[in-house]
Amino acid sequence: MILDVARFRNEDLSVKGSVVEIYATVPGQALIYKRRGPKLFQAAATLTLEVLKSDGTAVYQETITLKPPVLSDTTISLKNPVSFQKRIALPDGAYTLRGHVRDQYRGGRVTVVDVPLVLEAESKGLIVSDIVVLARPASKSLEQSNFIRGNFSLTRAPGGLYARGADQLFFYAELYNAAPDQALQLRYRIRPADGVKDLLTTAASATGMAGRSTPVVGNVDISKLPAGDYFLTVEVRDAKNKLLSAQKTLLRRNPAEYAPAGAALSR
Incomplete structure (x- = not known):
């Protein structure tokens, strides 16, 4: 999984803090594809995103299911990735952005990625x-x-x-x-x-x-x-x-x- 983060000023100047854009990408090559019909194969991944304060408290959490396009043949080498983008507002402080990805068709396989996130007064x-x-x-x-x-x-x-x-x-x-x-x-x-x-x-x-x-x-x-x-x-x-x-x-x-x-x- 790839986690990209960008920090922007909150357009509401009365609000202290920043707007954080989170962009998560799960490579399609890493997912298991299951038959969904004649010449129909699809993968699925559960993505959980969290923003944690230094004490481990979550100030944002969301879980979604990502599904890449259906394939007619699992031998196709170029499997499209799936991406999710979220925009949230946060006060200044030090955080950790954490992403969990679980392949729904590969039991027990969970990937966790942490990205440090610091928001400072401009x-x-x-x-x-x-x-x-x-x-x-x-x-x-x-x-x-x-x-x-x-x-x-x-x-x-x-x-x-x-x-x-x-x-x-x-x-x-x-x-x-x-x-x-x-x-x-x-x-x-x-x-x-x-x-x-x-x-x-x-x-x-x-x-x-x-x-x-x-x-x-x-x-x-x-x-x-x-x-x-x-x-x-x-x-x-x-x-x-x-x-x-x-x-x-x-x-x-x-x-x-x-x-x-x-x-x-x-x-």
Whole structure:
């Protein structure tokens, strides 16, 4: 199981804390498929998500059943993953996000994944939210759902993996506390996770929006990036090139692997 987490400012400024987006992906290859009819096979997994305080108390818990698409043949090698996305509001503090996955057709097999989660009071200066790496470009949308942020429909890249055929890195973030119409310079940097030198850099710009966060929708050509783990850093600078804020996230590049498909808004 892959657990991805992104922290954003609560749009209700009277509420202290953050909005946390949880994205859980269960690889289809790991599940047992059972016959459901002639040439009909399907798997099922029970997913339990919890957010625990330091004393072990759960402040959020939910259990759902995930079912990937029906297959006509269990020998099909590319079994689709199943994903679930949840958006919750939490006060500042230190938590643990815990995911339990049980294969309904493989008795006793339970996978548990823990992810530390720290929510801190934001500063009054300009800051960048967590970065969400995407499997496809962010697209404008007026709908309301867990897949929409800043009027953009977002399809996450599970685990930050860019695999076979994924030669463009797409991402989304939000800027907070930018002055209305403030001119901002953006710089995107990619360097090896264990390195000190950027392999790719590109520039963009943004303008502060009045009364709301400023969305950052970016993309970088990674077609010539070798396989490996990298950090994507988004820097925000003012008109005098002074660094105002920066945020980074981990991404993986593996052109030899098939990536799990990201769940998206149903059409």
